[in-house]
Amino acid sequence: MTFKINLICLYTIFRLLNTSQEFDSHSNHKLTNEQLEKVKHEEREIEVSHKELNNQALINAPIITQFPELARGCEVTSLAMLLQFAGVEVDKMTLAEEIPKVPFLNNGIYGNPNEGFVGNIYTFNEPGYAVYHQPIEELAKSYLPDQIINISGSEFDVVKEYLLSGNPVWVIVTSTFNKLPKEAWQTWETESGEINITMKEHSVLLTGFDQEYIYFNDPFKTEKNSKVEIGKFLAGWKQLGQQAITLKISDNLLDIEK
Incomplete structure (x- = not known):
């Protein structure tokens, strides 16, 4: 459980920082709904992969x-x-x-x-x-x-x-x-x-x-x-x-x- 939470948190921070830099000049450091949904989708992918890896729910x-x-x-x-x-x-x-x-x-x-x-x-x-x-x-x-x-x-x-x-x-x-x-x-x-x-x-x-x-x-x-x-x-x-x-x-x- 700790591994999953830490992994998701670190990955989310990385994606948010990376996405913010990509769109900084146009969004004034604000993510669009589309960008946020992309991050959430990638978080969910990590969660599913983690569950399958541990074979438990x-x-x-x-x-x-x-x-x-x-x-x-x-x-x-x-x-x-x-x-x-x-x-x-x-x-x-x-x-x-x-x-x-x-x-x-x-x-x-x-x-x-x-x-x-x-x-x-x-x-x-x-x-x-x-x-x-x-x-x-x-x-x-x-x-x-x-x-x-x-x-x-x-x-x-x-x-x-x-x-x-x-x-x-x-x-x-x-x-x-x-x-x-x-x-x-x-x-x-x-x-x-x-x-x-x-x-x-x-x-x-x-x-x-x-x-x-x-x-x-x-x-x-x-x-x-x-x-x-x-x-x-x-x-x-x-x-x-x-x-x-x-x-x-x-x-x-x-x-x-x-």
Whole structure:
């Protein structure tokens, strides 16, 4: 961190002095907006290069707890964190109301989390399960139609690129943040066919990583940036299909990364 700050500060001073000399006779020592933007762009390039060199990231994203209002609302609460990070003024209760719902069980047929939230999202007094990435993506796009990207099924290297760009990532993972044994799984017959599910399912917002840990905002907690060993977390994430949704990387940052 000290290296990055010192490097950026020294580089910025050099660029400001150099640019001032270049335009001294015309600007009376005042930089134009175009010159300032050029300096900012070059600062950002250094920051991105530094992050990639160190292969780590940590994002300051909102933390929201799902309790006590949403007993099973981890998915919409984590989505609320992502949307609020992007500047959208929406709360978890609004998202809980808007997410599509399907019955938990109807004539021996279970609801499908790929179609909506299964059962009751508000209380443990009635049966319920979860909702997967497709309905979450659709709900997110109703607020940010041109900024949401579903990267479910991608390897973690892709997720890391978005974290390095400064974008937190909504994911679904096992509630143990580790690989679950076979006995933790069950097969449901749904209208769309059989699916394997586990009641040890959870959703969090990824905020960073380093060589040892993955960092995330957990709707079970009130503190930011919980951490779990990378290998354990990825094992649980892969078991649930590597589900992940985030914000598109801005064009300016894509230009820098190229």
